[in-house]
Structures are given as C-alpha cells and as structure tokens.
Amino acid sequence: MIQPLHILKGVRVTEKATILSSTLNQYTFEVARDARAHEIADAVELAFNVKVARVNTLNRKGKRKRNRRHSGGRTVICNHLKKAIITLKDGHKIELV
Numbered sequence: 001m002i003q004p005l006h007i008l009k010g011v012r013v014t015e016k017a018t019i020l021s022s023t024l025n026q027y028t029f030e031v032a033r034d035a036r037a038h039e040i041a042d043a044v045e046l047a048f049n050v051k052v053a054r055v056n057t058l059n060r061k062g063k064r065k066r067n068r069r070h071s072g073g074r075t076v077i078c079n080h081l082k083k084a085i086i087t088l089k090d091g092h093k094i095e096l097v
Contacts (some may be wrong), residue, residue, distance in 0.1 A: 004043040007035045011096055012083060024087070027094055031057070031084045040084045048094050054087040 012028040020026040031040055041052040060081040067074050088094070 002032055002035055002039060004039070004046050007032050007040055007043040008047060013096070020085070021094075021096075025090075025093070027086045027088070027096075029084050029086060031082050033059070033080065033082045035082070035084075037084075040086070044086050050092040050094060051089040052086055053089045056085045056087075058083050058085075 009030045009032065012030055014028070017028040020028065027044075029040075029044070031043075035043075037055040037057055040057070041055050044050065044052055060083065062078040062080045064075050064077055067076050
C-alpha cells in the first residue's frame with residue numbers, strides 16, 4: 001500500500017478540468033500509476049479535508065516522439081500517465097487557487 005501523500009502527484013488544470021470543477025463538482029488529479037481508487041479517495045480526503053463520492057481513473061499511454069538529433073531518428077516514448085477524476089459530495093469544494 002502506498003502512503004497517502006505519495007499518491008497525488010499534481011492537479012490537472014485544463015479547460016475541460018475547469019469546466020468539470022465548476023459544473024459537476026469534479027476535480028482531475030495526476031496520480032501514482034499503482035494507486036487504486038479507494039487509496040486515491042483516502043488521499044484526497046486527507047489532503048483537502050473533503051468527502052469523496054466517486055473516483056474514476058484512466059491510464060494514458062505515453063506518446064512516441066522522434067528524436068532527430070541523433071542519426072537514424074530514434075523514437076523515444078514519453079512517460080505514461082494515470083489520471084483520476086474525483087467527484088465530491090454535495091456541499092464540499094476544493095479551493096485550488
């Protein structure tokens with residue numbers, strides 16, 4: 001089991017994430033790749049002092065990029081990413097700014 005403070009890596013602040021937070025009370029976080037949904041919920045509750053209603057996770061495969069600097073144009077794979085979309089219970093809110 002991972003320590004709760006090592007699960008959350010950062011907040012994803014994008015246009016879609018901002019719309020989700022303002023309309024549906026959902027927040028998007030980048031999390032550790034081996035974290036489970038209940039561990040993510042516990043980490044968010046501990047870090048922000050809120051109640052979590054639901055956790056949806058998704059794994060994004062790393063993109064391939066071509067490195068033209070070296071001969072042969074080797075391809076490099078960027079890091080894989082795991083995101084969690086957290087839905088909070090009514091009356092709870094996270095102040096990110």
